Amino acid sequence: MPKSTHKIALNPNNKQRKWFAQQCGYARFAYNQALADFKKHCAETGEYLSAGELDARFNVYKKEYAWTADMDQVVSQQSIYKHLGAAITNWVKKLARFPRFKKKGIRDSFSSTNQSAEIKGKQLRLPKIGWVKMFQELRFEGKISSITISRTAHRWFVSITVETENTIAVDKHSTHPVIGIDVGINTLATCSDGSKYENPRPLKRYEKKLARCQRRLSKRVKGSKNWYKQNAKIARLHYKIACIRNDAHHKATTDIVSRASGIGIETLKVSNMLKNRKLAKALSDSALGGFLSMLKTKAEAHGIIPKEVDQFFASSKTCSSCGHQKQDLDLSERTYQCGCCGISIDRDVNAAINLRNVAVGHTETKNDCGVQVRPRKSSGEEAKNIETVKGIWKQEMLPI
Numbered sequence: 001m002p003k004s005t006h007k008i009a010l011n012p013n014n015k016q017r018k019w020f021a022q023q024c025g026y027a028r029f030a031y032n033q034a035l036a037d038f039k040k041h042c043a044e045t046g047e048y049l050s051a052g053e054l055d056a057r058f059n060v061y062k063k064e065y066a067w068t069a070d071m072d073q074v075v076s077q078q079s080i081y082k083h084l085g086a087a088i089t090n091w092v093k094k095l096a097r098f099p100r101f102k103k104k105g106i107r108d109s110f111s112s113t114n115q116s117a118e119i120k121g122k123q124l125r126l127p128k129i130g131w132v133k134m135f136q137e138l139r140f141e142g143k144i145s146s147i148t149i150s151r152t153a154h155r156w157f158v159s160i161t162v163e164t165e166n167t168i169a170v171d172k173h174s175t176h177p178v179i180g181i182d183v184g185i186n187t188l189a190t191c192s193d194g195s196k197y198e199n200p201r202p203l204k205r206y207e208k209k210l211a212r213c214q215r216r217l218s219k220r221v222k223g224s225k226n227w228y229k230q231n232a233k234i235a236r237l238h239y240k241i242a243c244i245r246n247d248a249h250h251k252a253t254t255d256i257v258s259r260a261s262g263i264g265i266e267t268l269k270v271s272n273m274l275k276n277r278k279l280a281k282a283l284s285d286s287a288l289g290g291f292l293s294m295l296k297t298k299a300e301a302h303g304i305i306p307k308e309v310d311q312f313f314a315s316s317k318t319c320s321s322c323g324h325q326k327q328d329l330d331l332s333e334r335t336y337q338c339g340c341c342g343i344s345i346d347r348d349v350n351a352a353i354n355l356r357n358v359a360v361g362h363t364e365t366k367n368d369c370g371v372q373v374r375p376r377k378s379s380g381e382e383a384k385n386i387e388t389v390k391g392i393w394k395q396e397m398l399p400i
């Protein structure tokens with residue numbers, strides 16, 4: 001059964017806020033206690049305790065602390081079963097490193113189960129605290145499989161995972177075109193039909209303010225009231241930056257997916273690109289990897305399987321009109337001027353058209369054996385053949 005998650009902002013009252021913070025603390029306490037227990041037991045006997053055993057041992061241990069009796073016991077159980085259990089399983093399977101202890105104020109969250117929670121319109125009922133207001137109604141219908149409450153900066157959110165049927169109908173006779181998408185720092189996304197989506201670059205906008213806030217924090221006494229206040233201010237600013245970025249990503253991806261029957265995107269090696277120190281900051285600010293994965297997820301939900309073009313495909317250097325490949329192309333050249341067919345076209349649009357051509361199968365980036373064809377160096381012989389290549393390309397060109 002496919003699962004869908006909807007994250008909704010909450011509007012809790014002061015009493016509920018306090019309760020949420022306490023439950024986060026209890027979840028962290030249970031997690032850290034069980035993890036310490038697991039480590040100790042493993043060091044003494046060399047055996048791994050299961051999540052069930054860890055929970056049973058915690059239930060004995062917690063009686064030493066009277067305050068734990070007032071907490072929601074589902075929270076500690078979920079923290080050990082769901083979160084620590086998964087972390088240990090991933091470590092045993094060698095998918096992740098050994099779980100670390102949780103720290104206060106870093107990714108505060110706790111989980112509840114479907115038995116203990118109820119949803120009615122814009123309200124969520126949790127055990128011991130009652131109805132909490134939500135800013136939106138739950139988008140999906142179906143059986144709730146898990147509920148997690150979390151905090152980002154000053155705001156509380158609920159993530160509700162629902163077991164749902166795939167409700168979005170796939171239109172097999174769609175008349176929408178196949179769109180190639182070139183992503184970049186200056187323009188977030190350029191489509192092969194010429195449309196562009198601006199990149200808000202929010203970090204650049206708030207860079208100075210952020211630096212000023214952080215400088216102020218450094219002058220406060222760590223752990224003092226003013227230090228906490230300043231820390232909260234910085235967290236809010238980071239949250240604001242993330243919101244602006246997310247908003248632009250969501251608007252662009254939704255718009256692209258709604259008017260395409262297929263999409264062609266490039267494979268970015270973000271970790272390699274970050275090695276360029278001049279571009280690293282702007283790249284992190286754009287979060288292009290996140291943008292492409294969001295686009296993929298949304299496309300798949302609409303029944304579109306995105307074609308990921310290999311990273312060695314020279315989408316920028318190739319002419320979208322005749323297929324001629326330039327040796328070098330400076331980043332400052334915003335217009336692609338083809339020396340072969342004479343076309344003059346916007347650099348990003350040119351790259352997007354190339355990606356589109358690969359997506360519709362007009363350009364091969366792999367040979368018959370399925371082996372990646374490396375970008376070739378253009379030779380004299382190739383230049384002679386360019387006329388024939390030009391003919392084939394023109395025949396196959398689709399109207400943009």
Ligand SMILES: [Zn+2]
Pocket residue numbers: 319320321322323324338339340341342343
């Ligand atoms: Zn050309």
